[in-house]
Amino acid sequence: MTTERTESTGVLVCGGGPAGMMLGLLLARAGINVTVLEKHADFLRDFRGDTVHASTIRLMDELGLGEKFRRLPQSRLGDLEAPLPDGSRIRLSDFASLPAPYNYVAMIPQWDLLDFLAAEAATEPTFTLRKNTAVTGLIKEDGKIAGVRYRTREGAAGEIRAQLTVAADGRHSIIRKELGLSPKQYSVPFDTWWFRLPRHAGEQDEIARLAGEFKGDQIALSFTRQDYYQIAYFTVKGADARLRAQGVERFRERIADVLPQYADRVDHIADMDDLHLLDVQLNRLKRWYADGVLLIGDAAHAMSPAGGMGINLAIQDAVAAATILAEPLRRHHVTTADLAKIQKRRWRPTVIVQTVQRMLHRTMFVPAFAGKGARPPRPLVFLARRLPAFKKFPSKLIAYGPRPEHAPDFARRTA
Incomplete structure (x- = not known):
């Protein structure tokens, strides 16, 4: 037997991955009532990306969380190396050349990162995390998204209405499907x-x-x-x-x-x-929003694992969204123009990263699967051999991504 309930919140974030949990934490620090729905009972799921990039590590320091973050189990990703046809390898990056202390990419189990963000967000009085709660549909009123319908693992059903609904529910986004949005797909080998x-x-x-x-x-x-x-x-x-x-x-x-x-x-x-x-996908939506709803992370642009930059891009989406939306949310007046600003800010970084990933697909994976051996593009090999300083460019792209975001002033704390 199910029980119907109707509830309300300021912002409803659907999906407790890196983008959803970071957005929930930031908006709660802005004093916004925010509820995150996570369909699973916990974050202990295998086979997720583990990279935490330098821009995110810097973000942790800006949020006053750096010392606690560094106590989580982690290691440092080695420099990017690529095989050459003769069996040797060439180093294409040099993370140590970046300014310390943000001169590395951390490898950390994603469930530890998500548990960490959830625990910090839970200290904010306006934050709520609802686990075992799956979105089943959207509430639409007068052409606007007014919230979602949900069902718990125990079978209870209900509605949560919100000033803004955010889809952070991944590459198989239920909200994207409910909106009838279809991303442009790029070939993945x-x-x-x-x-x-x-x-x-x-x-x-x-x-x-x-x-x-x-x-x-x-x-x-x-x-x-x-x-x-x-x-x-x-x-x-x-x-x-x-x-x-x-x-x-x-x-x-x-x-x-x-x-x-x-x-x-x-x-x-x-x-x-x-x-x-x-099933690896590389895609992006032409439009990441509609009246009352915003899509971020993989729900807006699924990334290839090539280069390991998807988590960083999703977290940067969340930071940009919180920075732009905090004041409109406080005024209870979020417009599609506000949502468009987020897509405009994050569009070019997304295109750049996906273009790099498509290049890696063509030059490394396609030849390897054809039995021709994997090798990086010849111009990269030439520059890496002849211009040692060039290695700083791919290092910075991987560690920070294009247009890295900083914590908004309202979310900053001292350690």
């Missing part, structure tokens, strides 16, 4: 299969360490967790059915070939159901 392998007692890899391997037409990444390794295996898009049909023994052979350091434990892949497919 690969999908990703995620799975776990055990970490043996005595192995000293640093928690959150990332390592990558290219071999023939295979690409794999390994993330070090507390007691296991999280593996991402890349191969040509649409190959899921073929890989599964080949069976688990053949897949184990593939992993032992590309990641020989784990050959002694591939038997822990019990069957093909242990593989979790990520």
